Amino acid sequence: MIQKEAERIFETRELNVNMGPQHPATHGVLRLVLDIDGETIVKVTPYVGYLHRGIEKLGENLSYFQALPLTDRMDYVSAMSNNIGYCVAVEKLFGIDPPMRAKFIRTIVGEMSRIANHLLWLATHALDIGAMTVFLYCFREREWILDLFEMICGARLTVTYPRVGGVRNDVPQAFLDSLWKFTEEFPSRILEYETLIDQNRIWLQRTVGIGVISAEEAVNWGMTGPTLRGSGVPYDVRKHMPYDAYDQVEFDVPIGTAGDTYDRYRCRMLEMRQSNSIIRQCIEKLPPGPVMADDPKFVLPPKDKMLPITQPTDMAYFIIEKACKGCGMCLRACPAKAISGEKKKAHKIDQSQCLQCSTCFTTCKFKALTVVPGGKGLSDEKLAELAVAPDKLPDDIKEAQQNLTRQFDFIKKGPKVPEGEIYVATEVPKGELGFYFVSDGSGKPYRMRVRAPSFVHAGCLPRLCVGHLVADVIAAIGTIDIVLGECDR
Amino acid sequence: MNAANIIDPATLEGLAAFGINVLIIIVKIAVVLAVGLLHVAYATYFERKVIGHMQVRLGPMRVGPHGLLQPFADGLKLFFKEDIIPAQADKAMFYLAPVIFMASAMVNLSVIPYSENFVIADINVGLLFIFAIAGIGVYGIFLAGWASNSKYAFIGGLRSSAQVLSYEIAMGLSLVGVMILAGSFNLSDIVRAQQQSVFGMYVIPQFVAFIVFTISAVAETNRTPFDLPEAESELVAGYFTEYSGFRFALFFLGEYIAMFIIASISAVCFLGGWTLPWYVLKILPFLEYVPGIVWYLIKVYAFIFFYYWIRATVPRYRYDQLMKIGWKILIPIALANIVVTGFVKLIL
Amino acid sequence: MRDWNAIAKAIVKRFTFIEILKGMALTLRRMFSHAVTIQYPKERRPIAPGFRGQHALAKRQGEAKCVGCGLCAAICPSQCISIGRAKGKVTKYEIEVLRCIYCGFCVEACPYGAIALTENYEYSAYRKEDLILKRERLLESWDKYMPGTKGEEYFKKFWRPMSDDFGTPPGQATFRGKQQ
Secondary structure, three states, X not given: OHHHHHHHHOOOOOXXXXXXXXXXXXXXXXXXXXXXXXXXXXXXEEEOOOOOOOHHHHHHOOOOOOOHHHHHOOOHHHHHHHHHHHHHHHHHHHOXXXXXXXXXXXXXXXXXXXXXXXXXXXXXXXXXXXXXXXHHHHHHHHHHHHHHHHHHHOOOOOOOOEEOOEEOOOOOHHHHHHHHHHXXXXXXXXXXXXXXXXXXXXXXXXXXXXXXXXXXXHHHOXXXXXXXXXXXXXXXXXXXXXXXOHHHOOOOOOOOOOOOHHHHHHHHHHXXXXXXXXXXXXXXXXXXXXXXXXXXXXXXXXXXXXXXXXXXXXXXXXXXXXXXXXXXXXXXXXXXXXXXXXXXXXXXXXXXXXXXXXXXXXXXXXXXXXXXXXXXXXXXXXXXXXXXXXXXXXXXXXXXXXXXXXXXXXXXXXOOOOOEEXXXXXXXXXXXXXXXXXXXXXXXXXXXXXXXXXXXXXXXXXXXXXXXXXXXXXXXXXXXXXXXXHHHO | OOHHHHOOHXXXXXXXXXXXXXXXXXXXXXXXXXXXHHHHHHHHHHHHHHHHHHOOOOOOOOOOHHHOOHHHHHHHHHHHOOOOOOOOOOHHHHHHHHHHHHHHHHHHXXXXXXXXXXXXXXXXXXXXXXXXXXXXXXXXXXXXXXXXXXXXXXXXXXXXXXXXXXXXXXXXXXXXXXXXXXXXXXXXHHHHHHHHOOOOOOOOOOHHHHHHHHHHHHHHOOOOOOOHHHOHHHHOOXXXXXXXXXHHHHHHHHHHHHHHHHHHHHHHHOOOOOOOOHHHHHHOHHHHHOOHHHHHHHHHHHHHHHHHHHHHHOOOOOHHHHHHHHHHHHHHHHHHHHHHHHHHHHHO | OOOHHHHHHHHHHHHHOHHHHHHHHHHHHHHOOOOOOOOOOOOOOOXXXXXXXXXXXXXXXXXXXXXXXXXXXXXXXXOOEEEEEEOOEEEEEEEEOOOOOOOOHHHHHOOOOOEEEOOOOXXXXXXXXXXXXXXXXXXXXXXXXXXXXXXXXXXXXHOOOOHHHHOOOOOOOOOOOOOO
């Protein structure tokens, strides 16, 4: 009675706090609207979309090859894994199989990326909970991995290293040596982090029993990756639907039991050790061989096979009048507008306007366009004398023309892709990253959709936070390991 | 007319003595203030260096050799920064809060015995005075949180006042043992009592109290692992989220001076202040010629280094856990310590 | 049966702060180890060859290799390259580096080996116009950052794919044993 009266007089209400999008602990631009009663969370509403860049829509306007760098910018913490996920999906759609060496290299860099991601996760998670030093120790090792990435592809964060059909380039020996040294030293470094937090009573008090989610519920929420495995569900795409070289290496899938923040932390720590061992196995087993699938339809042709045409600077392009049907292909393709001529009549190249870029050479279907080595600066009459039909050119030039044609077609139109739709999932450090493509047979996807683990996990935040204290929201955000670049896309 | 004709010489002498006394006090205050502010400047530098090296980096390196002028650069920057006051803030309180906080911390400098006979105000209730003034400092924190009209600052202020008040109890109780042993509230007397005691330092007989004191001292000054009021990952910057420029600097100054005070209390009450234990002097008699202030400063900075070391190592407690430690663990231990100390004192 | 040993261990752990002391020992030890950070403008980290930094237009015998075919502009995912041509010459070649995402696709697309990404990453500017790299500046940076045979080496290594990538070239990197 008195309490009711008191409630009437002193109207109490929950404090409504906006956490984010600018907040030190929301890992980017996550916005959580918290209703708090004292320090207890009553309600959490996550708002996402502050980092929306329309990556899925952009992907529909870019060819399958071009859209690859976009995936770097989804989960920029483990860009390599995202690249691999994209490439694996596109390869499935194309129906091509990368060579074994490429698969092993991808597995290596994928696991490196997993370690890098988990290191950053541990760093920020520990920093959020207040263990500042772990942050910098983790970055020390992450830096090593990023340097290794730089060694193979010239970029540290947004790597764009895997390609559809393989990887961009073979790995240098120095990379393998340095990486081996890393794998030898890394376990002791993990012990270092664990010295600081693993048994620390404060860390235990902050993580054990916080954000508990049962196995069943975790599955129902659509959790994947270590976030799910912390609850004891041994689901790992690498084990259940192996891609790349994961069927050729041995590794365990660490799982937790309690499904709390501490178990998820343990899972990720063990996973780093597993990744380390996977990398070691892959280095040991790394087979010799090609790193790109030799499939002319879907990969870029070798550059050195174009050199007979692209290297000399004295080439002249010439249209053989008799063979020209006046289709206008070259006319439309010429970037310099150096070709003139009416429809159905022989076209002509204005040599003073010509850039010698060989675009026309790759478009002519009627063997009318030919190349005259050493013909630059000569008059049309002289060229007509020297010109030979393209099928009578030397073999190396003919091969170069084929490759050049492939190069131009591939870049300007995109590869010809079978129609259909496909969903392919890969295990990125954050969980199951799925790519869904609808292909209408053109060079660009009709629809590209990404199943981002961060998005799904961000949705679980209210479930993990309600009833706990404000400080536990931070632990919950840390434990589900989200990156808003991926969540918002 | 001659001044001597009006005032009788005895009074004049008295006045002169009084004047000299005042002058000495003013000089002392000036010295303490200057050293105090310099301490703050270099305590930040020291902290950044220590934590930097513990984290395999270097800390400030740019301004001056090894970043030695960094504190001045920071001060200059804070001084010239735009002073932003939130539109909905309670202006008067907003202005007042950092001043209260800073002033209450500074006042405490006056009762600390830095060396034999070097104390501005050698009052009989020195220890109580420190606690009383530190209690006023909480107003600064709370008002800052309240006047900012920001939810983060508000929660930070609430947390901080609750935390500081409850840990003050634990800290006060842990010092009761020392008071019983020394039989005085006067800080200089406590030091002298330690010098004459068998142990030389009260940390030996009062070991439990020392641990309680150390833990609650960390909490009292809002440092990791008890830095909840300003837990940046939760509350951005806690009660001074909305402060900028020199008002922010005042909070900063206040915090570092409070740290200095707490380290001083620890040095004075547990580690023997400016004195060395007799057994050390017996083994190494030449140490007697080192001025007392050196020992005092070494003790204080060792304690401050310990603060930084802790900060570099451990995570942060949660609010409810913090209160639980304070009320359910530290206060009972401190009470038990008082009882035991009292009995021992009675028996001996 | 109670495991008294374990209980004793737990008690010792609880009251001696052993795990925190271990952590503190680690941080103290690290205090005396070398810093891993680099004092940036004074020291610079070594840049791996093939770093994807500022662009350069390659030259051969003092002449730009670029013929203006426009493949780089066609593949560029962020469409930051614009090319102008007149009278059989490339008159305009601009890269808006503010939009560039440094994916290196332009290098891959170019059949002429005419564009390269150099190791220079320090070209910030106050004005937007300074960050639209003109043809002259791109050619200059070739001389500046790819002196001597460095440019040739660059294309040999990082102008991909090459025939090597489709075959098994000699000297492929392999695991060289544990003694490495």
